[in-house]
Structure formats: structure tokens, C-alpha cells
Amino acid sequence: MSITVPAPDPALAVGLDCPLRVLDLDGSRLPDALLDPHLTDIDESALTNLYVDMVRVRRLDTEAFALTRQGHLVLWPPLLGQEAAQVGPARALRTEDWVFGSYREHAFALLKGVDLAEFANVWKAYAHGGWDPQEIRMAPAQIIIGAQSLHATGFAMASKLDRSDDVALACFGDGATSEGDVNEALVWASAFQAPVVFLCQNNQYAISEPVRVQSGTPLALRPTGFGIPSMRVDGNDVLAMHAAARIAFERARSGGGPTFIEAVTYRRGPHTTTDDPKRYRDEAELEEWTAKDPIDRVERALERMGANMEAVRAEAKIRADELAKELRAAAEHAVAPHADAMFEHVYDQPTKRIQRQQAERRAFAASIEGNR
Structure with a gap:
């Protein structure tokens, strides 16, 4: 008896040769027939809001890193450089939608409304999960690599059985695509056409293992072997990520089943505060990706739109500093549980x-x- 295993289908994937992008590095808009229809409401005000979100997320990240070095937090997994890959999809979610993330989804936690005192308790090792998942509609941070993809798929299957249009978003890194849990989740999501979106933040490293060692083809090609459509997107382009997420959520909500999004981005900091990335990557690579900074790109786009960037930067700084101050107070005054x-x-x-x-x-x- 022979079994024919279908090969990955490039026809199900877009952006394989060049990740989808609508904001060039200089801030100019690039036409994209797939993404543009989903960005018609993004004006200067909306783009400014996305910019402020990313600035706040980065400030939260740098403050938490400092708090760890000062002994107020036990551990911290930075997301420096990945702000657009998270903020774009986060702002495409409905309040009722669920997020199932790993340990690096800080932007989702912030924009979902997680209380910073509960958030700090997680990274002080004062709490198992921190916030109330039912209230926030976000599961606790998952340390087991890729396990959250199964949780998201299970929720999505239940949502479909309940005839709800709530969508589940599973967030994981490039390394998780080599885990059995993620591949099992893809099997179930495809078989049951579950309303789940798989967001793979390809930050180029699974701790110290470069993605080129993990896969000889774009990661966005893998889910096509399960019959799942995928998009390979510039993860440092917040508008491209926002549009791609909207497409995926609309597909899931309308009964079209799962979608896989590969966000091509870069982790500019260490894997966690216990890691030394200088041991496995060089400065030239870091400089190359720093030039693709997602926040700088939006600044240039706003300047092209005629925005008063001095005022925008000032407002963003005020809100970011307030956030950092709140996080520091929460971390410094947290009380250890019995x-x-x-x-x-x-x-x-x-x-x-x-x-x-x-x-x-x-x-x-x-x-x-x-x-x-």
C-alpha cells in the first residue's frame, strides 16, 4: 500500500520571494493589490496611534530590561525590533478575540489591557499566570515552545461548534515551527477549518539557532502542506502586518478557516536577559536590521504626510514615560505571595x-x- 503525501503548495502562499510590504524604509507608500483594500481607513491620525503604540511598547520593554538588571524582575525576554509585528495584528483584533502567546507577546498584553501590577508579578515569579484570562481574553504566557498553538486551535474549534465568530490568534517564533505541537495544531486547524490565525514572528533566531539552519525554505511555505493559506510579510512594516492580520481575521470569521502569517522581523536584543547574543551573531547583521527599525519607518511616513512630528514625538514620550513609571512602581512595590x-x-x-x-x-x- 502506498501513500501519496502532497508537497507544500506555493500557490497557497504569497510573499515567498519578497515579503509583503506597503511602507518602504524611507516611509513612502508602496502599492500592494492584496493589502491596500484593507488599509483604506488608515489616515494620519490612525498611523499616529500605531506609532504611539509602538513607542509605548518599546519603552515598556526597555524599562523591564532595566528592572531585571536592577534585581526587581527575575527574567525578561525583550522584543526590541519586533514592535510592528505585534502592534499591527493587536490593533486588528476585536475585544472578544483571544490571544494565545509565548513569553514575548508584551505588546498584545499591553494593548489587551493587562494590569501592569499583574504583568509585573509574572516576571517577578510571584504568580503562575498573572492576569485573568477570561477577563482579558488572553491566555497566560506559555513557556513550553509551541504549546499555545494547540490551545488556540482547541479554542477555535470550540468557537466554531458554538457558532461564534470569535477568532483565536496563536503567536510563536520561528523555532516553534520545528516543534510537534505547532504541526499538530496545523493538522487539526486544517481538518476542522478552525477560525484560528497562526502568527509566526520569524525573528531570525531560535535562541542562538539561525532560521537558515532550521529551514531551507521560507517558513510560510510549511503550512501550505497542510492546505493552509499563508502570507509572508515584512514584520517591520506595521501597516503590512495590520492589513495581513485583518485579511486573516476576516477569513477566519467568515468560515474560511485558518491562515498562517510569517512576520519577517528581527530580535535586536538577547533571547532573554540571561542570553549573550554576541556569541552567535555579528555587529554587521545587527546594524543591517537596526536600519530597518519599525518605529523610524513610521516616523518617516508621518513626516511625508505632513504630521507635526515634534508634537507627535513629545506626546508619545509622555505616554511612554508614564507607562514605564507605572511598571517600575508595580515591580518595586509588589508583595510576594505566601x-x-x-x-x-x-x-x-x-x-x-x-x-x-x-x-x-x-x-x-x-x-x-x-x-x-
Whole structure:
């Protein structure tokens, strides 16, 4: 018995040869027949809002990095350089839509309305998940690489069964595409035509492993083997990312099934604050991508539109500094939970094993106190 396995279908993918882009590096608008119809409402005011969002996200990122170095946070995975890849799709979501992210989706958390005190608790290791997922419509940060793609697909399948038009967004990096979980999610999403969008932020490195080692073809080609349409997009172009996300969300909402978006971007900082990227990449590469900065590109676009950039920058700085101040206060004044809190909410009702572990911890703590 022979089984014929279909090859990836380039006809299902767009942007394979050159990622889709509508904002050139100098800020000029480039025509794109696919994306332009989904950007007709983006005027100077809307673009300014996207610019302010990205400035705020970057300020949050740099402040959290500093707080980690100063001992107020335990760990931080920076997103410097990836602001457009997240802000664009985040602003295309409806309030009811769900986000299932990894540990680097800080822009989604901010724009979804996560309380900064709850956000800081996650990175102080004071909380299992931080915010209330049901309230925010965003799942807790997922550390297991790619697992969130299955969670998103499961939610999307349930949404379809409920005849809801709520959409799930799964966010992961290039390295996750090599994980079984992501490929399993693609299988289920395709088979059930689930309303889920897979956003792969290809930041060029899976920790220290360059994407060229992970795949000999564009990552956007992989989902076509599952029959899922995909778009390969300039991840440093916030308008292209916004339009691509709108297309994908509309397809999912109208019963068209899943879409895969590969956002070609770059992680300019370390993988986390425990990483040293100088060990696996050179300065020339970093300089090349710094020249493609997503915020600078929007600044140039606004200047071309005649915006008062001095006023725009000033307003963005005020709002970004306020955000950083709020995050710092939350991190510095956070109160550690009692030790038994680690056993709470593991299950709806505590199991005998959990109760035994809790008793053992209490006995150990009491023995230490008794020897002082």
C-alpha cells in the first residue's frame, strides 16, 4: 500500500520571494493589490496611534530590561525590533478575540489591557499566570515552545461548534515551527477549518539557532502542506502586518478557516536577559536590521504626510514615560505571595498528592524555624 503525501503548495502562499510590504524604509507608500483594500481607513491620525503604540511598547520593554538588571524582575525576554509585528495584528483584533502567546507577546498584553501590577508579578515569579484570562481574553504566557498553538486551535474549534465568530490568534517564533505541537495544531486547524490565525514572528533566531539552519525554505511555505493559506510579510512594516492580520481575521470569521502569517522581523536584543547574543551573531547583521527599525519607518511616513512630528514625538514620550513609571512602581512595590500559594489553583479541588506536598513544605519550613 502506498501513500501519496502532497508537497507544500506555493500557490497557497504569497510573499515567498519578497515579503509583503506597503511602507518602504524611507516611509513612502508602496502599492500592494492584496493589502491596500484593507488599509483604506488608515489616515494620519490612525498611523499616529500605531506609532504611539509602538513607542509605548518599546519603552515598556526597555524599562523591564532595566528592572531585571536592577534585581526587581527575575527574567525578561525583550522584543526590541519586533514592535510592528505585534502592534499591527493587536490593533486588528476585536475585544472578544483571544490571544494565545509565548513569553514575548508584551505588546498584545499591553494593548489587551493587562494590569501592569499583574504583568509585573509574572516576571517577578510571584504568580503562575498573572492576569485573568477570561477577563482579558488572553491566555497566560506559555513557556513550553509551541504549546499555545494547540490551545488556540482547541479554542477555535470550540468557537466554531458554538457558532461564534470569535477568532483565536496563536503567536510563536520561528523555532516553534520545528516543534510537534505547532504541526499538530496545523493538522487539526486544517481538518476542522478552525477560525484560528497562526502568527509566526520569524525573528531570525531560535535562541542562538539561525532560521537558515532550521529551514531551507521560507517558513510560510510549511503550512501550505497542510492546505493552509499563508502570507509572508515584512514584520517591520506595521501597516503590512495590520492589513495581513485583518485579511486573516476576516477569513477566519467568515468560515474560511485558518491562515498562517510569517512576520519577517528581527530580535535586536538577547533571547532573554540571561542570553549573550554576541556569541552567535555579528555587529554587521545587527546594524543591517537596526536600519530597518519599525518605529523610524513610521516616523518617516508621518513626516511625508505632513504630521507635526515634534508634537507627535513629545506626546508619545509622555505616554511612554508614564507607562514605564507605572511598571517600575508595580515591580518595586509588589508583595510576594505566601509560600502555600504555589499549591493553589493547580486543580479545581486539591488532590491528595497536592495536600501531601503542601504538608511536607509546611513541615520543612517549621523545622527550619525551629532550628533558628
